[in-house]
Amino acid sequence: MLNPGFQRLVMLDSAGYSRAELPLDDSVSLIGKNNKGKTSLINALQFLLIIDKRRMNFGAHSLSKSQHFYFPSNSSYILLEVLLPDTGTVVLGAVGKGLSGEYQYFAYKGELNSKDYKMDDGSVVTQPKLIAHLSTHGHMVYRYDDKEFKERIYGGARKIQRDEPDFTVFKLEHAADAKIYQQILTNTLKLDKLTSKLVKEYLLMIFTRDLANSTIDFKQEWEAAFNDVNRDRMQYDAALKNSVVIADMDNNYQQSLTLKGKILCLRPLIDHALEEWSEHYELQVEQVEKRLNSVLQQQEEFTKELTKKTNLKSQLDQKIAGLTKSNQEQSRLEAKFTLISDRSTIEMNAKFARQAYEKQVSICEQLKRKPLEVIDRELKKVNTQKYQLTGQLNTLGNNLYLELSKLLSNEELERLNKAFNQNVFQLASDTYTIDIQALKTALMQSPQDKLTALGITISLEHLLPQFEQLTETQIKEQIEQINKEIKDLNELKEASLQAKKADDEKERLESEYQQRGIDLKEYDQWQLLSSESSTREFEMEKSQNQWNQLNTEIDSSPERLKELNQQEQNTLDKKRNLEVGNKTVTDLRDQRIDSRELFQYLETQKHHTWIEEKELVLESLPDDLTAYHDDCKELESITTLLSRHLKDLHISGLTKYQTAQSRDEEISSIIKFNNCLEDEKRALERMARSSVVNVTSSLKELRNGLDTLEHKMQQFNRLISHRQLSDLRLFKIKTMPEKALVDAIDLLITEAGQSDSEQNFDLFNQKNILDNVDIDQAKQILIDEGNARQGLKVSDLFRLEFSVAKHGQEEESFEEIDSAASNGTVLMAKLVTGLAMLHLIQDKRHQVKAVCYLDEALALDSINQANLIEIAREFGFSLIFASPSPLTTVRYCVPISQSHGKNSIARKSWQIFEQIETEELELELELELEVM
Structure with missing residues (x-):
């Protein structure tokens, strides 16, 4: 008898499958290579079970891309056959609408027969003809949009038609839990995405009816009470x-009172001095101008005279340098020609050098021959020929060529002679071996005009024979001829070397000849310099005396020039000071700050009387007016500063x-x-x-919520902890309180819970209610955390830890489930956790067996596979394993095959395993023994 639940999944022209039929009523081993469509097959269930596109998860692929993948045409189908407890067998389906990737939901009561979706010509029925076509097979089809289909799958839907069947697959304890059920179900199909964060989120959503659902703004609660x-x-x-600012403000305020009194005292004195300033300034400027003109005239006259002396000194420098250079040149030439009696000696040496040079040029012309580099190349070539002939002579009676000539035909030998180097053929017999059969085979397998060996094929068409077998007499004659060529070339090389030495001698004699000509010119120059020596000495003494006098006068000029410049600078400074002072007075007079509103009624404002006496003189008016102006600015600044202090104090509260x-x-x-x-x-x-402290009621609600959650988690752990997961003796999920938050809540609840109200106030305000460090710290923690989290909830008070322990080992805890154990064990733990959460949500009175999925099943041994199958069955699920190889622990083995570039799964390819009873097995063994 069939049990209520999923029966089959059928896909037509979807997800790369031409047709796929997968059993879902029991455990399945889905067999296929990696990336060959196993996960795509399971993900198809999301369209029928998750429905809400926002919650579908196709990994790296977008929803739009996935829709086109699963519904590429209007004859693409995803079909699910489900046996419902009350309704019986129904079919839930989605059919593509065309190239857009959109799809239409539909359902009908009846069994799933893939032949019902075939037209008479064997093609798959298209979406526009679907309802009419299925009606011919006796099926009343109902079409739905996403929302309507979801309501029918998860219950709570209002029937559109009177005779519409009940298509509810998942009846939940609470219909509003459909969202969380879909999210968990998605992760049972994609276990790698199930994280610690998601487990916490799902558990909170499951237990939400038993927990405080409000968000507490602790800051608002506290502020309302206080x-x-x-x-x-x-x-x-x-x-x-x-307080420091206020103290500073006190000082500034007192200073402002003093400044007001000072300004009131000086203002009439300033007004009187300003009336006399213009006349005073004009008189002072006239006196300074006269003094400046006198100094400038003296500077101009002195500068002209200094320039004249400097130019004359520069001319003397050049003249003295020329005379000195002539004397030095005379001394050098005199030392050079001291031993020469007269000019004829140098002329004779020049004549001899020219004759020697011309003779050597003639010799070099006679010795011009073939270049030395050409001779060396020809010597190298004939020596190589001699070496080859000598080698041939040594192996004349026993070489490779003679041996091959005995074994091969002339045509075969010629083909080898074109390909091999001639040195190879004159090798002696002790340096080679011949496999004549292999050689002949290679020659036979090669075309007549080619030769193939060692993977290389050589064209012989344009090659000449490399080796010619000579007689002993021929070889000796050629060697003798080569020896003669070598002798001639060596003699020619020696002659060329002598020619190079002659060229070197020619260059030396040419240099010597040129030097003799220079000697003649320098001798004549020496004679001239010697004749002018006395005249130069007189000019040198005269010029040096003039230079010394000028240098003394020029050296003393900077001091006089500095004196004149200082007189000019002092006069300019005085003039500038007058101008600056006048500008200062004019500017300050035109921009008097004491004409502003602040100073209009100083005498009526509070101030300190100024008791110091002050007499103003016109010479110091700019400084006095500046100081007065600064006092006014300072009063303005202090007034502004006081206003800013007031504003800051207002902002500070x-x-x-x-x-x-x-x-x-x-x-x-x-x-x-x-x-x-x-x-x-x-x-x-x-x-x-005297204030009433009542800030703990909301905290108690949060704390009770955490206690309730811990109790619920104990129940949840009882649901998962007795399941056998790999080699673990223990697996449970613990709630670990966030210590800082929970301790702060406990402190406030404990202190506020004292029975005596006066004692309560004192505890809250130990030493001083305004300065209680512990209470203030706890309060601040709750306020800061509340602000950071937009209010405090039960979920903020704890984190989850996954505790595991192997047999004989201590318990360990991990914040992330992926870190808790090996990959296979983690997959088992995730699956058990997900199934247990789904179990909590389901209505236990309405059991419909669904499916869950585990990829990389070969990571588990057969015992763990069998354990997972049984765990899934206990929770009301059939487990689908995906792996490249078949598993023997399941009911069905279903291979994925390929045809014409598309995947397919045929029902006839299912392999069904049946449990053999023990008695039947023993009987079969006995019969086999009898036969033997």
Whole structure:
């Protein structure tokens, strides 16, 4: 009898399959090479079970690309046969609409027969004709959109037609859990994507009805309870935090009062001096101009005279240098020709050098012959010929050529002679061996005009024979001829070497001949310099005396020039100071700050009386006016600074005196408040102790939620812990509290839970309610974490850890399930976890067997495979293994085959394993023994 659940999956022209029929009612070994369509087959179920496109997961492929992959045409089908407890057998399907990749959901009551989808001509029925075609086979088909199909699969749908069957596959404890069920189901088909984070998220969604569902804004809760205290505390904290600023503001305020008094005292004196300034300035400028003109005239006259002397000195420098050079040249030539009696001696030497050079040129012309490099190349060539002939003579009676001539025909020998080097044929018999049969075979297998050997085929058409077997007499005659050529070439080389030496001698004599000509010119120059020696000595002495006098005068000029420049600079500085002072007075007079609004009513404002006496003189008016102007700017700056301090204090929260009648009054009140902060602190303590502290009710709700979750996880662990997973003796999922958060909540709950209210206040405010470090730290942790997480929830209070232990080993905990064990064991743990979560959501009264999927099944041995099959069965699932090789632990072995470039799975290719009863097995063994 069939059990309710999935029966078969059929795919037509989808996901690279021409046709696929996969059993789903029991465990399956899906066999195929890697990347050959196993995962694609299982992922097809997402269209019928997940339905919501936002929750489908096709790995690296986009949804759009996947839709075109699964529904490339309007005759592409994904069909699922399900046996439902109440309705019976139904078919759920999706059919492509065409090239767009879109698809249409449909369902009908009845068994799945792939022949029902064939037309009379054998083609697959297209989507527009589907309903009419199936009606001819007695099927009443219902079409749905995504939302309607989802409602029918997961229950809670309103029937469109009166006789519409109930297509509910997954009846859940709560219909609203369809979303989480789909998400977990997706991960049972793709176990590599199931992470610790997802397990936590899914468990929270499953247990959400048993946990506090609200998000707590702890900061808001705290502030509501301490609103009045915090308002006054804010003023106190602002003043305390800015006490240095307020003290600085006090100093600035006192300074402003002093400046106001000073400005009131000096303003009439400044006004009087400004009236007399113009006349004073014009008189001073006239005096400075006269002095400057006198200094400039003296500078000009002195500079002209200095330039004249400098030019004359430069001319003398050049003249003295020329005379010195002539004397040095006379000394050099005199040393060179000291031993020469007269010019005729040098002329005779020049004549002899010219004659020797001309003679050597004639000799070189006679010795011009063939170049030495050509002779060396010809010598090398004839020596090589001699070596080859000598080698042939040594092996004349016993060489490779003679041996081959006995074994091969003339035509065969000629083919080898064209391909081999001639040195090879004159090898002696002790340097080679011949496999005549292999040689003849190679020659026979090669065309007449080619030769093939060692993988190389050589064309012999344009090659000449390399070796000619000579007689002893012929060889000796050629050797004798070559020896003669070598002798002639060596003699010619010797003659060429003598020609090179002659060329070198020619170059030496040419250089000597040229030097004799230079000697003649230098001798004549020496005679001339010697005759002018006395004249040069007189000119040198005269020029040196003039130079010394000029140099003394020029050396003393910088001091006088510096004196004149300093007089000019002093006069210019005085003029510039007058101009700067006048500009300063004019600018400040035209831009008087004391005409601004701040200074209009100084005499009516609070100020300190200025008691120092001050007399102004016109010479110092620029400095005095600048100082007065600076005082005005400083008063403005201090006033601005006080305003900024007030603004900053307002921003910092000190606003209690903001409504004062004047700014001076507000400043005075703030300064007074700052000086009485200790009294204010005691007043705040009294207010805090009279406030009602009630901030822990929401924290208790969170804490209870964590306790409830831990209890639920104990139940969940009982569901998974007794399952045998590989070599593990223990596997469970633990909730590990976030220590800082939970400790902060526990501290506040514990302290607030004291029975005596007065004691409660004291505990909250040990030493000082405003400065309780532990409470303030706990409060800040909850506020910071709440801000970071947009409020606190139960999920923020813990993290999951996966605890495993092998037999004989200690328990270990891991935050990520992938790190907990080997790859195979992790896959088993993920599958058990996912199935257990699905089990929690399902309505236990409505059991429909679904499917789950495990890739890389060969990572598990047969025992673990069998354990997983049984675990899946207990949770209400059939397990599909995917691997390149068949498994023997399953009910069905289903291979994927290929035809015409497409995958296919035929029902006739299923291999079904049946359990053999023990008695039947024993009987068969006995019969076999009897026959033997």
